[in-house]
Amino acid sequence: xxxxxxxxxxxxxxxxxxxxxxxxxxxxxxxxxxxxxxxxxxxxxxxxxxxxxxxxxxxxxxxxxxxxxxxxxxxxxxxxxxxxxxxxxxxxxxxxxxxxxxxxxxxxxxxxxxxxxxxxxxxxxxxxxxxxxxxxxxxxxxxxxxxxxxxxxxxxxxxxxxxxxxxxxxxxxxxxxxxxxxxxxxxxxxxxxxxxxxxxxxxxxxxxxxxxxxxxxxxxxxxxxxxxxxxxxxxxxxxxxxxxxxxxxxxxxxxxxxxxxxxxxxxxxxxxxxxxxxxxxxxxxxxxxxxxxxxxxxxx
Amino acid sequence: xxxxxxxxxxxxxxxxxxxxxxxxxxxxxxxxxxxxxxxxxxxxxxxxxxxxxxxxxxxxxxxxxxxxxxxxxxxxxxxxxxxxxxxxxxxxxxxxxxxxxxxxxxxxxxxxxxxxxxxxxxxxxxxxxxxxxxxxxxxxxxxxxxxxxxxxxxxxxxxxxxxxxxxxxxxxxxxxxxxxxxxxxxxxxxxxxxxxxxxxxxxxxxxxxxxxxxxxxxxxxxxxxxxxxxxxxxxxxxxxxxxxxxxxxxxxxxxxxxxxxxxxxxxxxxxxxxxxxxxxxxxxxxxxxxxxxxxxxxxxxxxxxxxxxxxxxxxxxxxxxxxxxxxxxxxxxxxxxxxxxxxxxxxxxxxxxxxxxxxxxxxxxxxxxxxxxxxxxxxxxxxxxxxxxxxxxxxxxxxxxxxxxxxxxx
Numbered sequence: 261x262x263x264x265x266x267x268x269x270x271x272x273x274x275x276x277x278x279x280x281x282x283x284x285x286x287x288x289x290x291x292x293x294x295x296x297x298x299x300x301x302x303x304x305x306x307x308x309x310x311x312x313x314x315x316x317x318x319x320x321x322x323x324x325x326x327x328x329x330x331x332x333x334x335x336x337x338x339x340x341x342x343x344x345x346x347x348x349x350x351x352x353x354x355x356x357x358x359x360x361x362x363x364x365x366x367x368x369x370x371x372x373x374x375x376x377x378x379x380x381x382x383x384x385x386x387x388x389x390x391x392x393x394x395x396x397x398x399x400x401x402x403x404x405x406x407x408x409x410x411x412x413x414x415x416x417x418x419x420x421x422x423x424x425x426x427x428x429x430x431x432x433x434x435x436x437x438x439x440x441x442x443x444x445x446x447x448x449x450x451x452x453x454x455x456x457x458x459x460x461x462x463x464x465x466x467x468x469x470x471x472x473x474x475x476x477x478x479x480x481x482x483x484x485x486x487x488x489x490x491x492x493x494x495x496x497x498x499x500x501x502x503x504x505x506x507x508x509x510x511x512x513x514x515x516x517x518x519x520x521x522x523x524x525x526x527x528x529x530x531x532x533x534x535x536x537x538x539x540x541x542x543x544x545x546x547x548x549x550x551x552x553x554x555x556x557x558x559x560x
Numbered sequence: 561x562x563x564x565x566x567x568x569x570x571x572x573x574x575x576x577x578x579x580x581x582x583x584x585x586x587x588x589x590x591x592x593x594x595x596x597x598x599x600x601x602x603x604x605x606x607x608x609x610x611x612x613x614x615x616x617x618x619x620x621x622x623x624x625x626x627x628x629x630x631x632x633x634x635x636x637x638x639x640x641x642x643x644x645x646x647x648x649x650x651x652x653x654x655x656x657x658x659x660x661x662x663x664x665x666x667x668x669x670x671x672x673x674x675x676x677x678x679x680x681x682x683x684x685x686x687x688x689x690x691x692x693x694x695x696x697x698x699x700x701x702x703x704x705x706x707x708x709x710x711x712x713x714x715x716x717x718x719x720x721x722x723x724x725x726x727x728x729x730x731x732x733x734x735x736x737x738x739x740x741x742x743x744x745x746x747x748x749x750x751x752x753x754x755x756x757x758x759x760x761x762x763x764x765x766x767x768x769x770x771x772x773x774x775x776x777x778x779x780x781x782x783x784x785x786x787x788x789x790x791x792x793x794x795x796x797x798x799x800x801x802x803x804x805x806x807x808x809x810x811x812x813x814x815x816x817x818x819x820x821x822x823x824x825x826x827x828x829x830x831x832x833x834x835x836x837x838x839x840x841x842x843x844x845x846x847x848x849x850x851x852x853x854x855x856x857x858x859x860x861x862x863x864x865x866x867x868x869x870x871x872x873x874x875x876x877x878x879x880x881x882x883x884x885x886x887x888x889x890x891x892x893x894x895x896x897x898x899x900x901x902x903x904x905x906x907x908x909x910x911x912x913x914x915x916x917x918x919x920x921x922x923x924x925x926x927x928x929x930x931x932x933x934x935x936x937x938x939x940x941x942x943x944x945x946x947x948x949x950x951x952x953x954x955x956x957x958x959x960x961x962x963x964x965x966x967x968x969x970x
Contacts, residue, residue: 293761294761295761295764295765305590308590309589309590311595311597312589312590312593312595313589314595314597315593315595315596315597315600315602316593316595316602318597318600319595319600319601319602334589338586338589341586342586345582345583345586349944350944350947350948353627353630353948354947354948357947357951358951359761360701360705360707361947361951362947363707363761363764364707364900364904364943364947365943365944365947365948367709367897367900367943368901368939368940368941368942368943368944368947369940369944370940371894371897371936371937371939371940371943372937372940372941372944373940374936374940375934375936375937375940376587376590376937377590379933379934379937380587380590380591380594380608381590381594382594386597387597387598388597389597488893492765492768492769492772495765496769499762499765530780531776531780533772533776534773534776534777534780537769537770537772537773537776538769538773540765540766540769541754541766541769541770541773544755544758544762544765544766545754545755545757545758545766548757548758548762
């Protein structure tokens, strides 16, 4: 039972990070029907920004928790700026192009960003400073749940609740939902669609950055290529939950996290990544609309 | 006139300045700061900021100028009804020039190993492998419009087929070559069947996942594939029991590849204008309309997948025989992305374009060693730029035009 609980909570923290990244995919897909292939790279850049800020502040001798807070804020701001810029360069000029064009441009952007980090920073793994202190009261749970796991779960929960409230109750959130339903119609009723798309990218990128910093601090090392796998897994999570659906992405992230956690715990750890891909393939083949998505007939 | 030009230039410079400042700010921390988290030291590289500012200004200037041209060109194109054909492509499609040109190209290719070193020949063999891979992917992506991001998996299937059969049963190159092609096709159909129902971008992701699964299995299933350390000492191709020296073998492989390239070019060029080729083009343009025209979508898609995979399987065998060593690291997603870049850069659907694209992407990095670090960076940037400014690629794919002589008919 203890082992089960351990896997369950490990899967929960892993899944929350997938969910954070998956939200970016699902929101962008919901609005412009594009798989933002460069999203994983935005997450990776978030982690690197966190690392750089943490490195500079550590050398200045700041306390750990304040470093974590500042690193998170800077990473979020910068990742949001990157997401915004990527959209302006690689996707906006292709709004009216055939469907494959923005996807290929997104793959190009992803390769570009990976190599940009590799060349300017390092091709090797960089150790990430321990930003999350071991809290004393967590001692008695330490068998199942580390402090950093708890941090990840709580932070993701807060962020996701904030996002849900934003989408539900603000003017911008309403505009986003309108654009997702029907872009032309939204334009007709006075929604500034370009602005909505920009905001979508900014929010999605910010969430990814939160995920990046948290996972960096949790795992303890990062490199330029972490975005690829995380991106695909998060995309799996988004598809699993039903792409375009925000609660779907959260649920999908958790399901994927648990699947991986239990599969590696009970079956074999060699094939950790294969499980995610298998799940993706199986879901797309048998239920392409995902768990919470609606099956829609294709119309002419 | 002069005044408007002035204003245009000022507008461009202002836009570029803003963009340059924004990009410099954006890249500042990552370009300038480098932290060593073990030693707890921070390096500040302010020179990078200057490079970035100047570089991004120049690039932004070019970007906005091209953007302006694109938008004007778009407006003009909307008014035109007849597609313009460039002088070059007209020249190339004229049989009076095309035939001697092809003959000349063939002669140069045939004489190449006699005049150039082993090293050069080797590079050209790799480039030719990528020509065939590009042409294979071109069938799936360029003609049928099915974005396959796991193409390299079929390449791996071919390579491991030869490597394993050679390792365990000492089967020769010529025996395995057709087998590699058949297995490639088999895996193509195996993947094709379940994913056919998926729409464009979902299909891309499933193929990507499939490619990763194959690689991960090869990496982890040590008993079968010898894991990450790979398989070495694979036999080079022989002919009726003759074993060649390294130099002779390279020349031999070169000619095998040359023959395969010519065969592939011939087959793909003929396929494009065939019944199934036209069905693929229709499928690419509009799936539902295509179905309504009575084309069997499933069959057409499966054919595209299988044929693309066949060529990849074939090339896998050649690749294993050429390098005599393979491991899963040769079959990563980046490899798929590079083959895709060849197709996209060359021009989706255009045979000539794909050949040019393969030679450019394979030969330029070889000869511009100084830039080899930046190779993937430039690939990525090129993919974005091509999509934005020249989605048809280097060479626009031409559709075969049937002209009817109205007077004679009437």
